[in-house]
Amino acid sequence: MQMRVGGRAVDAAGGGRISVLNPATGAAVDDVPAGTAEDIDHAFDAATGAGDAWGRMDPRQRGKILGEAARLIRGQLDDLARSLTEEQGKPLHEARNEVQGCANVLEYYHSISGSLRGESMPLASYGYALVRKEPVGVCGAIIPWNMPVLIAAWKMGPALCAGNTMILKPASSTPVTTLRIAALMESAGLPPGVLNVVTGSGTAAGAALSCHPDLGHLSFTGDTATGMEVAARAGRHATPLTLELGGSDAMIVCADADLGAAAAAAAANRFYNCGQTCTAVKRLIVDDAVYVPFMELLKGRVAAIVTGPGTEKGVTMGPLNSPEGRERIASAVRETEACGAGRIVMGGDAPRGAACADGWFFEPTLMADVAPEAPVWCEEIFGPVLPVMRTDSFDDAVTIANASEYGLGASVWTRDLDTAFQAAESLEAGVVWVNQHLRLPPDVPFGGVKKSGVGRENGADALEQYTRTKSILIRR
Structure with a gap:
């Protein structure tokens, strides 16, 4: 299987491959490209090129594409569930629930896509004020292996709904079903370059994504120690973060x-x-x-x-x-x-x-x-x-x-x-x-306190993570 960059299936720049193994047998399920920093740069170029048109699209139209993607995912529920079980290990009924959950999240953001509004207010001493909610640009997402399909939707749904483009890096042990879902989202009408999936290790592709200087937002789900490293890399460029880390x-x-x-x-x-x-x-x-x-x-x-x-x-x-x-x-x-x-x-x-x-x-x-x-x-x-x-x-x-x-x-x-x-x-x-x-x-905000992370996923609150506020003051 290949990565998806700019709406196309591509191999890694360096040509390396990573085997995906079935945890129940140890046998190979598939292999995927071993993406590098060069591949992250290519994906960033594709995401940047698609950003202007996607960000200017009517939010309801963006939402319709997410809703159509949810329909296509449900149409391939059994095949996607088997794919997820083979690479992740969970029983088929749990895999089906997770794939259904992915569709539910995308459908939820379709349902609220028309709620992205700013404010306007007359201020006697200042004139007229407008408050706009704008996309942050190219967003990065690093996905864990335990719930790869659902957590990918938690990040894709609000980011794309808000008008951003995305580079998504799945875990190297569970990339296959996520790549298939990305292809279905393109079939649903997602323009080329809006969603790019770069496979590879955390030390290569993941590290390159987390320290990219021009990301508008980075979302990471994983263990606390790795999350701290990701935060340190992103902090060099003051990249806004959502971190969903460990729990007990x-x-x-x-x-x-x-x-x-x-x-x-x-x-x-x-x-x-x-x-x-x-x-x-x-x-x-x-x-x-x-x-x-x-x-x-x-x-x-x-x-x-x-x-x-x-x-x-x-x-x-x-x-x-x-x-x-x-x-x-x-x-x-x-x-x-x-x-x-x-x-x-x-x-x-x-x-x-x-x-x-x-x-x-x-x-x-x-x-x-x-x-x-x-x-x-x-x-x-x-x-x-x-x-x-x-x-x-x-x-x-x-x-x-x-x-x-x-x-x-x-x-x-x-x-x-x-x-x-x-x-x-x-x-x-x-x-x-x-x-x-x-x-x-999907309607309810989710996230932790203390060393369990910062920021929130799901619900309307997640949209706030993927927008920036611009105040405009007008005086005649």
């Missing part, structure tokens, strides 16, 4: 919670996508009064998870995306147990069986009696490990939840409205759920 979401189960619903949600929202989701439940805090019955319900839910290749019928959890990721998770579990900071209740190793023999699988793992210093508690574990801590008061639970350098999301499970509001106000997170977790409609 806490889930608080109160004594009055619906324990069955909470246990089901804890399992579903930790082990979804093999635990490789920024806003997954990564720290579970349970009131001591209901700890024993809750854990029995939770163990039943975890035991029901079926691990295997995502293309197989009945599988509910696929492999990790890389062997390095599996080793990091296994190491954190071993270290936690070795230092007495937690004990394994279920899982803790690679699963046995022929179906999982060749891929990068890890058992759904439940750990109890976890201490605050445990690696599986204080670090972001990007995989299927759920640590549980018990507490004897709601105030302590909130304090424990907030004792993290991350602040992406959190949830509270309670039947009491006062407790729900107290949690919503007290939890240090960009998103707080009550009696649910992980659900993110």
Whole structure:
């Protein structure tokens, strides 16, 4: 497969290729160009050339193109889902949901494309004031491998709706489905050069994009350490940033919670996508009064998870995306147990069986009696490990939840409205759920606090990230 620059499929300037591997088997799925700084420059030229006409187009017309792209994506839902499963590893039903989510986001920005308005106001001492919302120009987007299609839409939707052009750099392990969606967007009427997809490594193509001196905006989703490096590069040119970084979401189960619903949600929202989701439940805090019955319900839910290749019928959890990721998770579990900071209740190793023999699988793992210093508690574990801590008061639970350098999301499970509001106000997170977790409609702003990032994606708020305000004062 080739990159897409200026509406054409092209190879990398240097001619190198990167293999895309199936995490369930280790076999090659495809290969893509190993893009370089030269390819980023070519994409920037194409995006700049397309910018004036695209930015002047009626916003509603831009929105119609996004809406048509959503229709075409839905028309190829099964093929795109299989492509995503083969390169990323997630079960087919999760891949279908993600592709549907991509279409939903593009459709949402179609629906609000007519809302891009400025202001006008008469000012007695100054004359007449106009406030315009203008495109920022060429935008860069660096996409992670865990939710590549959905997160690409989070960045493409508002940027293109606001009249910007874009250079998108997908993760080197999951570029294939994104390239196919870019081609569908061109088929929907997106002019050549408006969206350019440059494949390649983070150290080559990603680094070149993040330090490009003429970007109007850069959006990055990934781990916190890499995000800090991206921010440093972009900061040399004062490039405006949106950073969606790591998370260690806490889930608080109160004594009055619906324990069955909470246990089901804890399992579903930790082990979804093999635990490789920024806003997954990564720290579970349970009131001591209901700890024993809750854990029995939770163990039943975890035991029901079926691990295997995502293309197989009945599988509910696929492999990790890389062997390095599996080793990091296994190491954190071993270290936690070795230092007495937690004990394994279920899982803790690679699963046995022929179906999982060749891929990068890890058992759904439940750990109890976890201490605050445990690696599986204080670090972001990007995989299927759920640590549980018990507490004897709601105030302590909130304090424990907030004792993290991350602040992406959190949830509270309670039947009491006062407790729900107290949690919503007290939890240090960009998103707080009550009696649910992980659900993110495209209408609602999403982003974190502390080391979980800056800026917001989704909703009308995201449009603000991709526009600049110009004030015009007129006096006769």
